[in-house]
Amino acid sequence: MLGDREREMQHALRRRVRPLLAAGRGDGLDEPELIEADVQEHIEVALIQIKGETLERVREALTRLDRGEYGYCVECAGEISEQRLRALPFAVRCTACEALHERDAAEERRFASATMFRSVFGNQFGT
Numbered sequence: 549m550l551g552d553r554e555r556e557m558q559h560a561l562r563r564r565v566r567p568l569l570a571a572g573r574g575d576g577l578d579e580p581e582l583i584e585a586d587v588q589e590h591i592e593v594a595l596i597q598i599k600g601e602t603l604e605r606v607r608e609a610l611t612r613l614d615r616g617e618y619g620y621c622v623e624c625a626g627e628i629s630e631q632r633l634r635a636l637p638f639a640v641r642c643t644a645c646e647a648l649h650e651r652d653a654a655e656e657r658r659f660a661s662a663t664m665f666r667s668v669f670g671n672q673f674g675t
């Protein structure tokens with residue numbers, strides 16, 4: 549299933565990249581057309597980037613599959629439930645570790661903003 553997904557994605561990527569390479573830098577176009585082409589190009593590049601990231605995750609999943617690590621949590625090495633994998637085929641953490649991970653990330657953000665607050669307003673309050 550993952551192999552099919554990867555082939556399909558590589559195919560879609562190639563289809564998008566080829567005309568971009570062939571088009572070059574828009575020689576012979578006057579200004580408005582050039583801007584139009586530019587916007588189009590940016591959209592294309594953004595799409596390629598998104599697809600590229602997904603492709604990367606598929607590759608990672610395949611690598612993990614090869615090593616027999618697929619479906620196991622990277623934190624606690626416990627089995628990731630089938631239900632979770634169906635919903636998130638690229639999940640690398642079990643539900644419990646993912647919840648912890650997200651809480652840590654949220655705490656880091658809170659800590660960062662508190663530090664920022666003190667560095668901006670700290671002296672005014674005499675702390």
Ligand SMILES: [Zn+2]
Nearest residue numbers: 621624642645
């Ligand atoms: Zn875990």
